[in-house]
Amino acid sequence: MSDLSPASGTVHWIGAGLSTGSGLARLCETAERVRLWHRTEDRAAGALDRLGLTGRAEPRAYTLSALTAALAPGDVVVSMLPASEHAGLLAACVDRRAHFACSSYVSDAVLAQVPAALAAGLVVLTEAGLDPGIDHLFAHDLVARAREAVGDTTAASYDLTSYCGGVPAVPNDFTYRFSWAPLGVLNALRSPARYIEDGAQTLAERPWEATRRHVLDGEAFEVYPNRDSVPFVEQYGLPPAWKPRTFVRGTLRLAGWLRAWDGVFEELKSGDDARIAALARELADAYPTTDADRDRVVLAVSLDVRGAEGLSWSDGCLLDLVGDAEESAMARCVSRTLALGVRHILDGSLPAGLNRAAETAERSRQWLRELADEGVRFGRLSP
Numbered sequence: 001m002s003d004l005s006p007a008s009g010t011v012h013w014i015g016a017g018l019s020t021g022s023g024l025a026r027l028c029e030t031a032e033r034v035r036l037w038h039r040t041e042d043r044a045a046g047a048l049d050r051l052g053l054t055g056r057a058e059p060r061a062y063t064l065s066a067l068t069a070a071l072a073p074g075d076v077v078v079s080m081l082p083a084s085e086h087a088g089l090l091a092a093c094v095d096r097r098a099h100f101a102c103s104s105y106v107s108d109a110v111l112a113q114v115p116a117a118l119a120a121g122l123v124v125l126t127e128a129g130l131d132p133g134i135d136h137l138f139a140h141d142l143v144a145r146a147r148e149a150v151g152d153t154t155a156a157s158y159d160l161t162s163y164c165g166g167v168p169a170v171p172n173d174f175t176y177r178f179s180w181a182p183l184g185v186l187n188a189l190r191s192p193a194r195y196i197e198d199g200a201q202t203l204a205e206r207p208w209e210a211t212r213r214h215v216l217d218g219e220a221f222e223v224y225p226n227r228d229s230v231p232f233v234e235q236y237g238l239p240p241a242w243k244p245r246t247f248v249r250g251t252l253r254l255a256g257w258l259r260a261w262d263g264v265f266e267e268l269k270s271g272d273d274a275r276i277a278a279l280a281r282e283l284a285d286a287y288p289t290t291d292a293d294r295d296r297v298v299l300a301v302s303l304d305v306r307g308a309e310g311l312s313w314s315d316g317c318l319l320d321l322v323g324d325a326e327e328s329a330m331a332r333c334v335s336r337t338l339a340l341g342v343r344h345i346l347d348g349s350l351p352a353g354l355n356r357a358a359e360t361a362e363r364s365r366q367w368l369r370e371l372a373d374e375g376v377r378f379g380r381l382s383p
Contacts, residue, residue, distance in 0.1 A: 003121050003352070004121050004123070004348060004351065004352045005073065005074055005097060005099070005120060005121035005122055005352070006074055006348065007074050007075075007076060007099060007345055007346045007347075007348065008032075008072055008073065008074030008075050008076075009031055009032030009033065009074075009346065010031065010032060010033040010034075010035070010072065010074075010075045010076070011027050011031045011033070011034045011035070011075070011076045011078060011342060011346075012035050012037060012067060012070070012071070012075060012076070012077045012078065012098075013027070013034060013035070013036050013037065013057075013078045013080065014037045014062060014067065014077065014078060014079050014080060014081055014089070015037070015038065015062075015079065015080030015081050016036060016038045016043070016044065016047035016080070017080055017180075018179055018180060018289075018328065018330065018331060019080060019103070019129070019179075019180065019330060019331050019334040019335060020047070020051075020080055020331060020335055021051070021327040021328065021331025021332050021334070021335040021336070022051075022326070022327055022331070022332060022335060022336060023331075023332075023334070023335025023336040023337070023338055023339030023340075024036070024051060024053065024057070024335060024339065025051060025052070025053055025056075026336065026339045026340075026343070026374070027078075027339050027342060027343070028053055028056040028057055030343055030346065031076075031342075031346060033058070034056070034057040034058070035057060035058045035059075035060050035070070036048055036053075036057045036058070036059055036060065037060045037061070037062035037066075037067060038059070038060075038061070038062055039061070039062060040061050041059050041060060041061040042059075044059030044060055044061070044062075045059040047059075064088055064089070064092060067089075067092065068092040068095070068096060071092065071093070071096035071098045072096070072098070073096065073097040073098065074097070074098065074099070075096070075098040075099070076098065076099045076100075076101060076342055076345050076346065077089060077092075077093050077098055077099065077100050077101070078101045078102070078338065078342055079100070079101070079102040079104075080102075080103075082181075082184075083102075083104040083105065083107055086100075086102055086104060086107065086109070086110050087107065087109035087110055087112075087113065090110055090113050090117070090124065091113060093117070093122065094113060094116050094117050094120060094122065097120055097122065098122070099122050099123040099124075099125075099345050100117070100122070100123070100124050100125065101123075101124075101125040101126075101128065101338060101341055101342050101345060102125070102126055102128070102338075103126075103127070103128055103129025103130075103132070103133060103334055103337070103338050104126060104127070104129075104132075105126070105127060105132055105227075106126045106127065106354070106356075110124070110126065111354070114353060114354045117352070117353065117354075118352050118353035118354075120352075121352045122352055122353075123345045123350050123351070123352055123353070123355060124353065124354050124355065125341045125342070125345060125350065125355045125356075125357075126354065126355070126356055127356040127357050128337055128338050128340075128341040128356065128357040129333070129334040129337050129338055129357075130164065130297065130299065130330065130333040130334050130337065131162075131164035131299060132356070132357065133333075133334070133337045133338075133357040134299060134319060134333060134337055134357070134371070134376070134378075135162050135164055135249070135299055135301055136235075136236075136356060136357045136358045136364070137357060137358045137364040137367050137368050137371075138162070138299070138301035138317040138319075138364075138368075138378075139160070139162060139232075139236045139301050139303075140236060140237070140358045140359075140360065140361045140363075140364040141317070141361055141364045141365055141368065142160075142301060142302075142303040142315055142316070142317065143160075143236050143237055143238055143303065143361070144237075144361030144364075145313075145315065145361075146158075146303055146305050146313045146315075147237075147239060149305075149313045150242075150305050150307060150311065150313050152239040152241060153239070153241050154241060154242075154307050154308075154311070155241055155242075155307065155308060156241065156242045156243070156305050156306060156307040156308075156311070157199075157242065157243045157244070157245045157305075157306050158238070158242050158243075158244060158245065158247075158303060158304060158305045158306070159244075159245050159246040159247075159302075159303070159304045160236070160238070160244070160246065160247050160248075160301075160302070160303045160304075161214075161223075161246060161247075161248050161249075161250075161300075161301070161302050162248070162249045162250070162299075162300075162301040162302075163214060163221075163223045163249075163250050163251065163252040163298075163299070163300050163301075164251065164252055164297075164298070164299040164300075165221075165251055165252030165253055165297070165298055165299075166179035166180075166295055166296070166297050166329070166330045167252070167253060167254050167295070167296050167297075167298065168254070168293065168294075168295060168296065169293075169294035169295055169296040169322045169323065169329075170294065171254055171256075172287075173260065174260055174261075174286075174287050175253060175254040175255075175256050175257040175260045175261075176253065176254070176257065176260075176261075176287070177287075177289060177293060177295050178283075178284065178287065178289055179289075179295055179328065179330040180330075181280070182280040182281070182283050182284045183276070183277055183280035185280075186264070186268065186276050186279065186280050186283075187276070188226060188227075188251075189206075189207060189208055189265075189268055190268055190276070191207070191226070191227065192204060192205050192206075192207070193207040193210065193224070193225035193226050193227060193228070193229070193250070194225075194227075194228045194229060194230055195225040195229040195230070195247060195248040195249070195250070196229065196230065196233075196244045196245075196246060196247040196248065197246055197248070198245065198246075199243065199244065199245055201230060204224075204225055206265075206268070206269070207224045207225055207226055207250075207251075208224055208258065208261070208265055210224050210225055211223065211224040211253075211257075211258050212224070213255075214252070216298070216300050216318060216381065217318065217381065217382045218382075220255045221252050221253065221254060221255060221298070222252075222253045222254070222255055222256075222257050222258055223250050223251065223252050223253070224250050224251055224253075225248045225249070225250040225251075226249065226250050226251050227249065229247055229248050229249040229250075230247070232247075232249060233247055235356075242305065252298055252299075252300070264279070264283070267279050294322055294323050294324070294328075295322070295323045295328045295329050295330055296320070296321070296322045296323070296329055297319065297320070297321045297323075297329040297330055297333050298318075298319070298320050299317075299318070299319040299320075299333075299378075300316060300317070300318050300319075300381060301316060301317050302314075302315070302316030302317075302381055303315060303316065315380065315381070316380065316381030317378055317379075317380065317381065318378060318379050318380065318381045319333070319376070319377075319378040320379075321333065321376070321377075332375070332376065333376055336371060336374055336375075336376055337357065337367075337371060337376070340367060340370055340371060340374075341355075341357060
């Protein structure tokens with residue numbers, strides 16, 4: 001294992017979009033210096049004013065070259081930019097010997113640079129937001145407790161479901177509130193989803209066509225699979241002696257979503273990239289997010305294990321949070337989780353190389369305790 005390059009105490013937060021919230025304020029309390037990089041210095045200053053952080057962080061106009069020139073060894077770069085920008089940012093970090101953190105999934109382009117980062121003693125923190133992020137924390141905790149109760153070598157089958165969604169706190173006709181770029185939402189629906197159902201790998205070319213009803217604490221939602229769930233069987237440490245009946249990570253929507261979005265789905269079936277980009281702009285105009293809106297984040301992860309002779313174990317975690325006038329629930333969950341990870345880079349408790357929000361049950365429980373202390377609280381799912 002490479003020696004860890006000590007953190008300098010300076011944090012560069014890149015981007016001030018919808019998911020930048022009070023996590024940035026927490027970093028201003030703990031880091032020696034924080035710089036907020038945005039499209040222009042004026043926009044960065046405006047974002048700091050909106051967050052009540054004027055004078056506590058330095059506004060900067062972002063370009064990759066300007067950021068690279070400002071980096072010093074041991075600095076921490078926090079990317080709130082689209083995932084496609086992360087490889088270039090990480091390359092700059094490796095070149096300038098700076099640590100890197102984001103809330104996005106690990107891409108192949110990022111993964112290819114991890115050996116160089118490890119050799120330089122740098123932390124590459126990924127999947128440290130809400131989903132991915134807090135969902136990983138829940139899953140690692142549940143799997144560890146199930147393993148303690150059932151045993152790693154006991155023959156068993158299991159169902160693991162993990163559903164997350166940002167929805168309007170007050171339902172509207174569209175049954176949705178955009179909490180990230182509309183084009184990203186539409187393109188995610190255009191991507192096939194792979195998951196396990198009835199013990200077999202299943203591929204949904206159009207994920208919304210696999211939508212089903214899902215009840216949480218007596219409230220009905222609609223859920224569908226997204227991305228590729230299968231690699232997370234290994235990532236979550238499920239024992240080989242246990243065989244999956246169901247393993248799916250997916251998206252949660254309000255009841256009635258499938259019907260309300262019928263016209264959108266027809267466009268997704270036939271539209272090319274240009275048409276989908278235009279549709280995203282039309283939806284953004286038709287359903288704008290206003291200061292009076294309140295969002296709601298719902299994340300539910302459950303695990304049910306069944307063995308021979310009536311042996312069973314079942315539990316689940318539920319996060320259900322509504323935004324307020326100060327920040328959205330989405331911004332709170334994403335930014336505070338990411339900021340927590342950055343603070344662990346600053347204190348030297350994360351090892352060099354690739355890290356996700358959680359790699360072990362012990363770390364998951366620690367992060368969940370810390371998040372609860374900061375207002376991101378959760379409970380158990382009712383049976």
